[in-house]
Amino acid sequence: MSTEEALAALRSAVGAALTTDQRRLAALTTDKSGHDSRSLPLALVTARGVEDVQATLRIANDHGIPVVPRGAGTGLAGGAIASAGDIVLSTLAMDRILEISAADELAVIEPGIINSKLNEVLATHGLWFAPDPASKAISTVGGNIATNAGGLLCAKYGVTREAVLGLKVVLADGTLLSLGHRSVKGVTGLDLTALMIGSEGTLGVIVEATVKLRVLPSGPVATIGAFFPSITAAAGASAAITAAGLRPAALELLDAAALRAIDAHLSLDLSARGDSWLLVQTDGAASAAEARAAIEIIRSHGGDAEITTDREEGERLFAIRRAFHPALEARGTVLIEDIAVPRSALPQIFAAIVDIGDRYGIEIPTVAHAGDGNLHPNFVYPAQESGGVPDQIWAAADELFVTALRLGGTLTGEHGVGILKRRWLADELGEAQLEIQRQIKRVFDPRGILNPGKVFAPES
Numbered sequence: 001m002s003t004e005e006a007l008a009a010l011r012s013a014v015g016a017a018l019t020t021d022q023r024r025l026a027a028l029t030t031d032k033s034g035h036d037s038r039s040l041p042l043a044l045v046t047a048r049g050v051e052d053v054q055a056t057l058r059i060a061n062d063h064g065i066p067v068v069p070r071g072a073g074t075g076l077a078g079g080a081i082a083s084a085g086d087i088v089l090s091t092l093a094m095d096r097i098l099e100i101s102a103a104d105e106l107a108v109i110e111p112g113i114i115n116s117k118l119n120e121v122l123a124t125h126g127l128w129f130a131p132d133p134a135s136k137a138i139s140t141v142g143g144n145i146a147t148n149a150g151g152l153l154c155a156k157y158g159v160t161r162e163a164v165l166g167l168k169v170v171l172a173d174g175t176l177l178s179l180g181h182r183s184v185k186g187v188t189g190l191d192l193t194a195l196m197i198g199s200e201g202t203l204g205v206i207v208e209a210t211v212k213l214r215v216l217p218s219g220p221v222a223t224i225g226a227f228f229p230s231i232t233a234a235a236g237a238s239a240a241i242t243a244a245g246l247r248p249a250a251l252e253l254l255d256a257a258a259l260r261a262i263d264a265h266l267s268l269d270l271s272a273r274g275d276s277w278l279l280v281q282t283d284g285a286a287s288a289a290e291a292r293a294a295i296e297i298i299r300s301h302g303g304d305a306e307i308t309t310d311r312e313e314g315e316r317l318f319a320i321r322r323a324f325h326p327a328l329e330a331r332g333t334v335l336i337e338d339i340a341v342p343r344s345a346l347p348q349i350f351a352a353i354v355d356i357g358d359r360y361g362i363e364i365p366t367v368a369h370a371g372d373g374n375l376h377p378n379f380v381y382p383a384q385e386s387g388g389v390p391d392q393i394w395a396a397a398d399e400l401f402v403t404a405l406r407l408g409g410t411l412t413g414e415h416g417v418g419i420l421k422r423r424w425l426a427d428e429l430g431e432a433q434l435e436i437q438r439q440i441k442r443v444f445d446p447r448g449i450l451n452p453g454k455v456f457a458p459e460s
Contacts, residue, residue, distance in 0.1 A: 006063040007043060010087075013055035019044050028068075028082045031075045032135075033420060034333050035388070037083035041068070044088045050168070050176065050207045056089050057205065057449075058174030066452050067172075069201035071112060071143035074135045076336050077418030079147065079200045079454050089205060091142055098208070100125055105213045106165060106182060111142020111206045127213040130157035133414070134322065142206050148198035150414035152250045152321070155242075155371025157214070159414065161197045168208035169196055172445040182210055195440075200416050201451040203444040217249075221283045222291035223314030226298045226305040227274025231255045231354070234276040235346035237301035238370035241280070242343050244297060246290050251371035252279040252321050255350065257357075258365040262320060265327035270320070278303065278370070279321055281314065324367050328378050335379040335389055335420075337397060341409035343373040352403045353377055360396040374413035401427070417455045425456070 011018050019025075020043045028044060030036040042065070047053045060067045068088050070080040082088045095112035102125055109118060115136040118129055131144055132151035139149070145167070150159045166180025180186065180193035196203060228234035231253075238253055254262070259271040270277060278298065282290040291307060298305045308314055328334045341349045346368065353375075357364040368375040377400060379393045401411055401424050411421050411428050426434050438456055442448070 003042065003063075003065070006059060006065055009059050010043070010045070010056065013059060014045055014047075014052045017046050017048055017052050019046070025082075025088075028070065028073070028088045031073045031078060031080050032336075033076045033078045033081075033418070034335065035078040035081060035419060037081050039084040041082035041084065041086040041088050044090060046090045046093050048093055050170065053089065053091070053170045053205055053207050054174040054176060056087065057170055057172055060087055061173045061447055061449055064447055064449065066449050067205075068451055069146070069205045071140035071146070072114070072138055074139040074143065075147065075418060076338065076415040077147075077200075077412070077420045079416050079418030079451070080143075081419060091205065091207065092140065094207065095140075097121055100127070100213075102127065104182065105215070106210055107213055108208065108210050109141060110208060111145070112140050113142075115139055115141055115144060122213060123216065126216050128216045129163060129211055130154075130214055131160040131163050134325065141209065141211070145197055145206055145209060146200055147416040148414065150369065150372070150374060152252060152318075152369060154414075155251060155369065156247045156249045161194060163212045164193060164197055164209060165212050166210040167193050167196055167206055169204035169206055171204045172447065172450050176207075177204070180210065184212075198416065200418060200455050202441055202455050203450065205450075217283050219283070219285060220287040220309060221249075221281065221311060221314060222287050222307055222309050223317050224278075224280040224291060224294060224298070224305055224307045225317050226278045226280070226295075226303040227270075228276045228278065228301070228303045229274060231276040231350045232347045233302050234278050235350045235368075235370070237298050237303055238278055238368075239343050239346050240297045240301065241294050242371060244293065246282075246293055248280050248290065248294065248371060249283045250279065250281040250318075251369070253277070253346075253368040253370040254279075254321065254324065255353075255366045257363045258324055258327075258367055261327040261331065261365050262323050265330055266320070266323055268320070274304065279317060281318075321367070324365075325378075328365060328380055332380045333383045335381070335393060335397070336415070337377045337379065337400065338374070338412045338415035339377070339400065339404040339409055340372070340374040340413035341404055341407045343370070345407040345409065346370060346373060346375075348407055349375060349404060349409070353400065356396050356399050356403075360392060362392070362396060364396070369413075372413070373409070398424075419454060422453075422455060
């Protein structure tokens with residue numbers, strides 16, 4: 001059948017949920033990564049419910065038309081970017097909270113709800129959904145699940161995978177699967193729920209999630225800001241804090257280039273006080289004792305530490321950390337990278353970032369979720385007419401990825417592979433494992449219509 005016949009069938013099935021308006025399609029060729037396919041997709045379906053998702057996938061599968069699942073489009077690896085011939089399937093309008101159970105500490109939600117909006121509602125019940133990516137004010141929980149997002153608090157409270165009990169997923173042929181459990185425990189069969197989390201829309205489309213909640217933290221909170229004479233000293237202090245068995249709620253590390261960018265953006269003078277800054281927050285019953293122990297370690301590594309137990313002042317310090325990405329976006333186009341290494345290797349990877357920047361003659365402002373060894377080196381460059389990333393930037397990034405792998409780390413801690421990192425996938429996984437993953441993809445999506453070209457490098 002022709003594309004026109006497929007669109008006619010789709011229009012008959014989903015009605016006004018389908019649009020081919022070019023202005024709306026143009027926004028779907030890019031995401032927060034800055035990568036742009038520069039080619040309009042075929043159509044957009046803004047699903048209003050599970051039935052729209054099933055109909056879209058069934059018709060697309062029958063006609064062999066690629067489908068790109070998309071939430072808020074805040075991804076940083078190009079995983080939701082569409083191009084010519086694609087149908088974009090948006091779940092952004094599926095944003096209801098279907099159930100909140102305080103007794104079982106869980107919620108059942110649709111994928112389009114914004115992370116921070118979910119927590120606003122949960123707070124009225126004294127509950128909290130722990131995953132807190134930096135994009136929580138604009139990213140959907142469905143997108144957080146699709147990329148297994150982390151955030152500032154994940155070292156203590158876990159990444160998204162640890163907060164998902166069950167999923168409803170629509171497969172490429174329109175089949176609806178119910179995966180997982182409402183119970184805390186459940187080991188019946190293979191864990192397909194975990195397989196779906198972080199699969200970036202390549203195996204199925206999430207239409208519902210049962211998520212694990214926590215009781216809102218109460219009691220004292222201590223926030224420490226510490227300046228260091230060098231980034232390696234600060235990284236050594238952060239590694240020593242976790243090695244000592246301390247588990248701060250947040251442990252964030254900014255290098256000298258990051259401080260200079262934030263200074264310019266917020267009219268501050270942070271960089272005059274040190275070459276790097278470590279932000280530590282402790283909470284819970286052991287907050288005061290953990291804060292005292294952390295300050296001892298910080299000072300033994302040459303850090304100049306200040307502590308506050310005032311929540312407003314603590315939030316002011318976190319606002320400085322959150323200004324990192326806006327500060328860089330004000331300077332040009334940003335390639336936000338996402339590597340992770342063992343926490344003990346933080347001094348080595350920071351030293352490597354400085355060395356790579358010096359050799360390539362570029363500045364690489366870096367922030368790290370130091371509590372779990374996840375770093376975000378950022379490459380800032382003038383916007384390219386082609387919309388792509390300059391070769392010099394990719395060459396520097398390549399060295400960075402290779403170094404992270406050599407140190408026992410990974411290409412991506414929370415952003416995913418998408419388009420931007422698929423060329424390095426075999427370097428980390430090896431060809432044998434990569435082929436097994438391709439075979440798994442074929443089981444779920446035999447015709448290869450779901451997010452083609454994302455994650456899995458082209459087969460030879």
